[in-house]
Amino acid sequence: MNHDAYPDSYIREILNGVKSIAMVGASPVNVRPSYFAFKYLAQRGYDMIPVNPGHVGKNLLDKPFVASLADIGRPVDMIDIFRNSSHIMPVVEEALRLDPPPKVIWMQLGARDEAAAARAEAAGLKVVMNRCPKIEYGRLSSEISWMGVNSRTLSSKRAPVPTQGMRLSLNRTSVGGGETAASDRAAKNRNDAT
Amino acid sequence: MNDRLPGFATLAVHAGAQPDPTTGARVTPIYQTTSFVFNDSDHAASLFGLQAFGNIYTRITNPTTAVLEERVAALEGGTAAVAVASGHAAQVVVLQQLLMPGDEFIAARKLYGGSINQFTHAFKSFGWNVVWADPDDIGSFERAVTPRTRAIFIESIANPAGSITDIEAIAAVAGKAGVPLIVDNTLATPYLIRPIDHGADIVVHSLTKFLGGHGNSLGGIIVDAGTFDWSRDNKYPMLSEPRPEYHGVKIQETFGNFAFAIACRVLGLRDLGPAISPFNSFLILTGIETLPLRMAKHCDNAKAIAEFLSGHAAVAAVNYSGLAGNPYNNLARKYAPKGAGAVFTFSLKGGYEAGVSLVSNLKLFSHLANVGDTRSLVIHPASTTHSQLDDAAKARSGAAPDVVRLSIGIEDKEDLIADLEQALEG
Numbered sequence A: 001m002n003h004d005a006y007p008d009s010y011i012r013e014i015l016n017g018v019k020s021i022a023m024v025g026a027s028p029v030n031v032r033p034s035y036f037a038f039k040y041l042a043q044r045g046y047d048m049i050p051v052n053p054g055h056v057g058k059n060l061l062d063k064p065f066v067a068s069l070a071d072i073g074r075p076v077d078m079i080d081i082f083r084n085s086s087h088i089m090p091v092v093e094e095a096l097r098l099d100p101p102p103k104v105i106w107m108q109l110g111a112r113d114e115a116a117a118a119r120a121e122a123a124g125l126k127v128v129m130n131r132c133p134k135i136e137y138g139r140l141s142s143e144i145s146w147m148g149v150n151s152r153t154l155s156s157k158r159a160p161v162p163t164q165g166m167r168l169s170l171n172r173t174s175v176g177g178g179e180t181a182a183s184d185r186a187a188k189n190r191n192d193a194t
Numbered sequence B: 001m002n003d004r005l006p007g008f009a010t011l012a013v014h015a016g017a018q019p020d021p022t023t024g025a026r027v028t029p030i031y032q033t034t035s036f037v038f039n040d041s042d043h044a045a046s047l048f049g050l051q052a053f054g055n056i057y058t059r060i061t062n063p064t065t066a067v068l069e070e071r072v073a074a075l076e077g078g079t080a081a082v083a084v085a086s087g088h089a090a091q092v093v094v095l096q097q098l099l100m101p102g103d104e105f106i107a108a109r110k111l112y113g114g115s116i117n118q119f120t121h122a123f124k125s126f127g128w129n130v131v132w133a134d135p136d137d138i139g140s141f142e143r144a145v146t147p148r149t150r151a152i153f154i155e156s157i158a159n160p161a162g163s164i165t166d167i168e169a170i171a172a173v174a175g176k177a178g179v180p181l182i183v184d185n186t187l188a189t190p191y192l193i194r195p196i197d198h199g200a201d202i203v204v205h206s207l208t209k210f211l212g213g214h215g216n217s218l219g220g221i222i223v224d225a226g227t228f229d230w231s232r233d234n235k236y237p238m239l240s241e242p243r244p245e246y247h248g249v250k251i252q253e254t255f256g257n258f259a260f261a262i263a264c265r266v267l268g269l270r271d272l273g274p275a276i277s278p279f280n281s282f283l284i285l286t287g288i289e290t291l292p293l294r295m296a297k298h299c300d301n302a303k304a305i306a307e308f309l310s311g312h313a314a315v316a317a318v319n320y321s322g323l324a325g326n327p328y329n330n331l332a333r334k335y336a337p338k339g340a341g342a343v344f345t346f347s348l349k350g351g352y353e354a355g356v357s358l359v360s361n362l363k364l365f366s367h368l369a370n371v372g373d374t375r376s377l378v379i380h381p382a383s384t385t386h387s388q389l390d391d392a393a394k395a396r397s398g399a400a401p402d403v404v405r406l407s408i409g410i411e412d413k414e415d416l417i418a419d420l421e422q423a424l425e426g
């Protein structure tokens, strides 16, 4: 997988396929990006599990925090890692020890660890790096278009009015733009800088 | 599965729009409303806290305007866009995110006269200091960089003389300086030039011109390329630091590669207030559907008229980069192979007086201060759009006293040529 430019079909398949998401590094502080993403994904019908050893005993939007992936106690489809790039590998190692292992490792915006990605891919998992599932879900469903964001999708179909807890269709026609010279350049520049 | 990528004309018609979920209306409705009801107080709080997608108030977002924004973002190849009340408003909102009082930005000397004015006078009162550079001398941009430089601003095709700017060369200077390149793409439109593909980080437009295209609505837009890392150093606190007005949200950390557009919306548009009317958004959107057809015709007509004028005995010089032999012709071939735009200047052997009488003799061309209309337009920049500049600055920006500017419309070119012919004789 080219981790600089994912085809929409790859992201779409992941977001259409997974049902449960464990969010490592989920924060109960309501201005943190992890809180935004957790809340949105829960509203869109995903079974969300907050993982953060610092908050065990508390709830995040009615879901109890667990200390580690091993404490979840049931299979999860995807691990969404809200940690800096330097903290990714131990989480991936822990995820690979789960039985059954998750299907997808997702690293948040700004997070990248090529070695961890390679480990997960070698074990047959799908990997996404440096993306936000809330943004990608909003983009592929075009819900994010409310803010003038380029969803890079088209549809001539009448979509239902979104309501609380509703899953939205992500199966719109994809459009160029995500794979322009510009996004490749940005990805490359960021790598050069680090 | 391979994602098939629709072409430019398909995007011009479809991007951002879909049938209205409630009514099934196929054309984007005009949501002429100031405000939007909340589902409940939790929903309201989520919207105000930037946690949920949705509308609050038309100063910040509006569903008609959102379609316009996504469409232009798609045509430019950007990650997001923010529409505002005018091209000038776009420039203020962009620079507000980038400059603190005492900071500098470098701007090309060849710009729309109103922008030269805005940068020189209005922005000075904000403590934003413009440093001018010559787009025909890339070294002058390099020499203008200082530790306080926060951005570089150029026009892709410069108003009034239609000269072409070497975007890639200036993008390289911006990259080295670690500042974003802002390109005003008004006269080119993304049909002719996509500055993001050449290294621009931010594109601005006056939608008033070719994008709207019918001379009926003011508007402006800011497109975020999603390419710039705002948190690399401490130069852009609006994007990298916790925002007190949103209880400590960091814009880039939260919004990733469309953070700049979000900053323009939730810090710029929200607080400065230059919102576009949903009705104007609707008219401009309708205009954009025919952008590829119109631009092809504008350029075809402009080239024919430039050729006609070049051969006319009363004409001293024609500045149209689409003509072989024009100093910008190589840049035009590189950046705008589909056409060199439809705004250019020419000078008359009879000087200023001949220019004035030409303007008054024309019957089909309208004498007014705009460009990018379906109608052909004419103006004498030195006494109008560029009148605030002194003579040397007029000449440097391409608006010397003997120069007449044309904006060629989409009428039959034979009729336009006949009008010019009778007016030049007159």
Ligand SMILES: Cc1ncc(COP(=O)(O)O)c(C=O)c1O
Binding pocket: B085, B086, B087, B088, B089, B112, B114, B115, B155, B159, B184, B186, B187, B205, B206, B207, B208, B209, B218, B219, B220, B370, B371
């Ligand atoms: C190149 C260019 N940029 C910006 C503007 C300003 O746009 P507006 O009049 O929409 O504020 C103009 C208007 O003439 C223009 O020609």
